[in-house]
Amino acid sequence: MNLSLPDQNMHNPNEGSLEDNKADLLLPCFHRGMYEEPLSTYPNGSIISHLLRKTIHSKRNTLNSSLLYFPATAMTGSNMVDTGVNMADSTQEDQSSISSKDSLGESISPGGLPSNGLTSEVEKPLNDHLQAKRARVENIIRGMAGSPNARLHGEGEKSEGEASTGGREVCKENKRKQRLPQHQDHSEPMGSASSRSSSGSTKEEECHKLKEQLQSMQRLLRQLQERFLQVYNQTGSGSGEKERENTKLDDRESCETLGFHLDSHFNKKLGNVQANYKDKAVSDYVTHQNDSHSLRETLKCELSRAINESVDTVFRKLSMSFPCQSPEPRQCQSPEHSGVAKRNQLSAAPDLSDSEDAVKTQSQELYETGTNRSPEHQTEALSLVIRKPPLAQLSSVSQTVKRPYPIHQSPFQFTYGTPLHDTQILEHLLKYGPHANFAGLHCPPPSLDRSSPDSMDLSWDSITMRSKVTSGHLSQHTRTAGLGQVSVDTLCLPQVKMECGDLQSMAERSTFMSLNIQEGLTPNHLKKAKLMFFYTRYPSSNVLKTFFPDVKFNRCITSQLIKWFSNFREFYYIQMEKFARQAIVDGVNDVKDLSVTRDSELFRALNMHYNKANDFQVPDRFLEVSEITLHEFFNAISLAKDSDPSWKKAIYKVICKLDGDVPEEFKSPSYL
DNA sequence: ACGCTTCCTG
DNA sequence: CAGGAAGCGT
Numbered sequence: 001m002n003l004s005l006p007d008q009n010m011h012n013p014n015e016g017s018l019e020d021n022k023a024d025l026l027l028p029c030f031h032r033g034m035y036e037e038p039l040s041t042y043p044n045g046s047i048i049s050h051l052l053r054k055t056i057h058s059k060r061n062t063l064n065s066s067l068l069y070f071p072a073t074a075m076t077g078s079n080m081v082d083t084g085v086n087m088a089d090s091t092q093e094d095q096s097s098i099s100s101k102d103s104l105g106e107s108i109s110p111g112g113l114p115s116n117g118l119t120s121e122v123e124k125p126l127n128d129h130l131q132a133k134r135a136r137v138e139n140i141i142r143g144m145a146g147s148p149n150a151r152l153h154g155e156g157e158k159s160e161g162e163a164s165t166g167g168r169e170v171c172k173e174n175k176r177k178q179r180l181p182q183h184q185d186h187s188e189p190m191g192s193a194s195s196r197s198s199s200g201s202t203k204e205e206e207c208h209k210l211k212e213q214l215q216s217m218q219r220l221l222r223q224l225q226e227r228f229l230q231v232y233n234q235t236g237s238g239s240g241e242k243e244r245e246n247t248k249l250d251d252r253e254s255c256e257t258l259g260f261h262l263d264s265h266f267n268k269k270l271g272n273v274q275a276n277y278k279d280k281a282v283s284d285y286v287t288h289q290n291d292s293h294s295l296r297e298t299l300k301c302e303l304s305r306a307i308n309e310s311v312d313t314v315f316r317k318l319s320m321s322f323p324c325q326s327p328e329p330r331q332c333q334s335p336e337h338s339g340v341a342k343r344n345q346l347s348a349a350p351d352l353s354d355s356e357d358a359v360k361t362q363s364q365e366l367y368e369t370g371t372n373r374s375p376e377h378q379t380e381a382l383s384l385v386i387r388k389p390p391l392a393q394l395s396s397v398s399q400t401v402k403r404p405y406p407i408h409q410s411p412f413q414f415t416y417g418t419p420l421h422d423t424q425i426l427e428h429l430l431k432y433g434p435h436a437n438f439a440g441l442h443c444p445p446p447s448l449d450r451s452s453p454d455s456m457d458l459s460w461d462s463i464t465m466r467s468k469v470t471s472g473h474l475s476q477h478t479r480t481a482g483l484g485q486v487s488v489d490t491l492c493l494p495q496v497k498m499e500c501g502d503l504q505s506m507a508e509r510s511t512f513m514s515l516n517i518q519e520g521l522t523p524n525h526l527k528k529a530k531l532m533f534f535y536t537r538y539p540s541s542n543v544l545k546t547f548f549p550d551v552k553f554n555r556c557i558t559s560q561l562i563k564w565f566s567n568f569r570e571f572y573y574i575q576m577e578k579f580a581r582q583a584i585v586d587g588v589n590d591v592k593d594l595s596v597t598r599d600s601e602l603f604r605a606l607n608m609h610y611n612k613a614n615d616f617q618v619p620d621r622f623l624e625v626s627e628i629t630l631h632e633f634f635n636a637i638s639l640a641k642d643s644d645p646s647w648k649k650a651i652y653k654v655i656c657k658l659d660g661d662v663p664e665e666f667k668s669p670s671y672l
Numbered sequence: 673a674c675g676c677t678t679c680c681t682g
Numbered sequence: 683c684a685g686g687a688a689g690c691g692t
Contacts, residue, residue, distance in 0.1 A: 652678090
């Protein structure tokens, strides 16, 4: 009975150890190298992945000129300021492990980048530099985008093993009355009578999660800051920017003070929040144990404020020292996109005379004139304005920039139930840098919309945000072949201002910006649902609605999605029972001899079902859950509990509590 | 009555 | 994977 295999896991040799699992989350989820579409039809891939793959394949040398290697190690030097939330002291480790982790044979690893990218940029327009910067930024972000998953339990080394292939057909009990008790609202860990845990441990979970959220946001802020510094440094070293030579020094100085400013500012704020939070947590716990909502809201509020102020500070400074683009549209044809045939160009006109923008903000003036005033002149938070690109200006700019959507990015995992949109915003800033507005926060529709070719033009009509982003430059939608995803990029300096309590609505509404709502579910939705199954086996309908924002939900659609997951579960449990019985037949006596690894037949069967293209890096957590499930079945069958007609019910009850949070990326309508 | 689930069938 | 039946909870 050889249940153990040598630990030669091709996929991830590090699985098993908790730290490695953490680090593993930083790995890109997708192995896009396995995709076979032409590069030019990568509408929803991030720009960096385009660049990287093209570089690797040496298909287009021209790309190298716009691609600058951005050393991943540049971000490892930051030290987490001790704010008392040392929840995961692996923060640095998470970041520093990127470069090595990314080289695990991934075709998109930064290590695969040529170092000769620093070539002839002299004659390139500024936007090329900006694109290159964006690409670099994206590259780094992808590496950093992982966040420690909340692990319910860390398991040590597992002995490799697997139930040997069992082809026996499972006789299904012909029983009714096996209904699993209703366990909905898994999306709300703090939910009322959630089946997750008792109120006490729920409270602890809450605290833990909030702390992790705090830390994630702090880390994001730091990364944002580092990004700016890096981008500036690289910008300064580039040639062909003679017009900026005079301001370079000032920029540098400004950037360098930026870090300190952000650090001190945000950490100070964070310290206050944390102090208040502790008190509030205690009092809340004593007074109304179940009222975690107020705690959450309070914390969110304070964090929003802290973030607002810190980000404001950052952008205030940046707006002084980042004359990024002159308001007149620049011609910028990225080499890789110049050949895109079908594209609709939607540009946010540089003309800022939108009706609601009668009053230009100070910073906007600064931005437009490219002057370099001192930050002291900015005494107030920047205005909350989002500019709807005047339709008259459509197609007036021939710039084509693909939306750098991170399609295969390591999962962010700091949402626990209610999405922490604050973090999304920061995440967005990190992903896209200061040149993106929130139109790209959630990518535009997968426009399988057959009926309305110009439907993306309507997207702006839905912008009704109270909290806004000042975007002074180009917004652009590029429609490409294939799925016809729309690309959005806005080359502008956004001034982000979020009001307390507005964060969620803002982010939610931004989710539906530029969104075509689809009537039915597509094969891509099915694929996405299957991948979601790796994270959640029992998604509530609310979760489904959240993660399929491009689907027009009605009763039918909802039940269809629910039915999908029901079918997924059915297959999952059948496999579990099959392999558990096979193990018993094979003479396995101890449940500890049963493990689920990526080499296991069981896993392969599951992976084949939910991830047929094998282009998704299945989270380790799923392996753990699978193993637990297998153990449950094994134990139950071993104890002959299967004589009970409803013996599976107990197992279902256990498994449904193991649901995790689906990464934020899945909320993107064109995630796949 | 409704929503969600499993079970069963095709 | 969808449709339907049926159990269970609200």
